[in-house]
Amino acid sequence: MAGDRLIDDFKVDDTGYKIDAHGPNGFHRQFSGRRIPDLSVTLRYEVLGGQPTGNVLLLLKNHGQASTTIHIRDNAYGAPDKTRTLAAGGKAAVVLPLADSHYWYDFTVAVDDDTGGRWTYAGRVETGKVGLTDPQMGHLA
Numbered sequence: 001m002a003g004d005r006l007i008d009d010f011k012v013d014d015t016g017y018k019i020d021a022h023g024p025n026g027f028h029r030q031f032s033g034r035r036i037p038d039l040s041v042t043l044r045y046e047v048l049g050g051q052p053t054g055n056v057l058l059l060l061k062n063h064g065q066a067s068t069t070i071h072i073r074d075n076a077y078g079a080p081d082k083t084r085t086l087a088a089g090g091k092a093a094v095v096l097p098l099a100d101s102h103y104w105y106d107f108t109v110a111v112d113d114d115t116g117g118r119w120t121y122a123g124r125v126e127t128g129k130v131g132l133t134d135p136q137m138g139h140l141a
Contacts, residue, residue, distance in 0.1 A: 012036060026104065026123045026134055033117035038064030039086075041109050045125050046095055054103040054127045056096040062086035069112035075120070076136040077101035098125060102132040 010017060016034040021027075039062055046055040062068050065088050072082040072094060079100070084092045098105055106122040124131065 023123075025126075028106075028120070028122040030120040031117060032119075035117075037068070037111045037117045038062060039068060039070065039111060039117070041119055043121055052125060052127045054125050055098050056105055056121075056125060058094040058096065058109070060084060060086060060092045060094065060109075062088060062090045064088055071108075071110045071112070072096070073108045073110070074106070075108055075122075076106040077104065079107075102135060103127060104134050104136065106136065 010019065012035060016032065017036075018032040019030065021029040039060065042059040044057045044059065046053045046057040058072070060070055067085055067087045067090070069083060069085045070092075072084075074081070077098075077100065079096065082094060082096075084094060086092055096105060096107065103125040104123070105125070106120070108118055108120045110118045124134070
């Protein structure tokens with residue numbers, strides 16, 4: 001149901017972790033790595049004037065004691081990679097424009113440190129307007 005939350009605990013051992021979540025309309029989240037980085041990533045749909053724009057807004061926060069570099073890589077639609085370096089305790093907001101992919105997204109957030117996490121987000125931003133099937137499915141993107 002809308003607004004419901006699912007909470008679970010899991011152990012991260014020597015083999016690391018890999019968690020997948022799937023839902024309707026191409027919704028997919030995958031979190032993996034050998035350790036959990038001192039980073040939080042919040043994905044929101046960008047809203048301006050009370051209306052969804054169709055873009056994704058990423059809110060990044062470095063909870064660590066040292067600076068970290070974050071890479072955002074488009075996996076399917078040809079958007080340019082983005083990189084942000086956050087100081088200890090630093091925050092950044094990153095907008096991912098999605099009009100060219102008809103508001104579908106598939107990207108990975110990774111930290112520079114090789115042992116850090118790789119978090120993949122995929123799905124479609126609902127705007128209330130008529131949409132198109134995922135262009136990547138037909139190799140149109």
